[in-house]
Amino acid sequence: MKIPKRIKPLVEDGLVDEVIRPLMSGKEADVFIVRCGTDIRCAKIYKEADKRGFKQATQYQEGRKVRNSRRARAMEKGSRFGRKEQEQVWQNTEVDALFRLARVGVRVPKPYGCFDGVLLMELICDEQGFEAPRLNDVAMSAAQAIEDHKLMMRYVVRMLCEGLVHGDLSEFNVLVDDYGPVIIDLPQVVNAAANNNAERLLARDINKITTYYGLYAPEILNTRYAREIWALYEAGDLHPEVALSGRYDAIELDPDVDAVLEEIKQVMLEEQQRQARLQEAL
Secondary structure (H helix, E strand, C coil): CCCCCHHHHHHHHCCCCCCEEEEEEEECCCEEEEEEEEEEEEEEEEHHHHHCCCCHHHHHHCCCCCCCHHHHHHHHHHCCCHHHHHHHHHHHHHHHHHHHHHCCCCCCCCCCEECEEEEEEEECCCCCEEEEEEEHHCCCCCHHHHHHHHHHHHHHHHHHHCCCEECCCCCCCCEEEEEEEEEEECCCECCCCCCCHHHHHHHHHHHHHHHHHHCCHHHHHHHHHHHHHHHHHHCCCCCCCCCCCCCCCCCCCCCCCHHHHHHHHHHHHHHHHHHHHHHHHH
């Protein structure tokens, strides 16, 4: 087939020997099956920012650090150079996340590097060598749904222990091979400690996955993993092998009456000061 323009430099540099065929086209990238020597891999071509389907991308980027101060200033100003740097950060975030998550036991495709906006990575296949389907294309028994859901919750915990929240996890961003689920698509991954949206995005991730598995095992819908996992995280009690119950019992605390009264006093004082300033202005 005709070599996509963005992959041509990789062919010229000997990183890719052949483009076999398109694999999929998504909201953030187009993916092709390629041959690299004797290995069959996939090449993910990131779409430009104005052509991506992600809405409110800034909510994912909050808390991401850029070591080079010049680049950081350019990104803040939104200059042409800054936008280019922002794109590079977006792409490199996925590569970094793939390496980090693989080290802590989360099943993700193995990355081989990102070159000018093209990510080379492992092609997830089944035992027959066919591309693994997405979770939304897989039917399963109730027992399998319960088992895989628990495994996904374990992956979510390991991600959070690594300081990461997927941010867009759903049945469309999970592949299933003969060994179980494989998490994909991570450029929007969130810094759990530095992003104010982390708790909400974690809950959305877990609820989407739970809703899908709940189609095959309705009892899963009664679990409360999102609140349980985040509560453990905030308390500093979350670790990769923590025992999860799927329940969340909010701890009822006695109200701090003195603190409430002090806050009321401060509000009243501020209002008195505001009224005084208005009188002086008359």
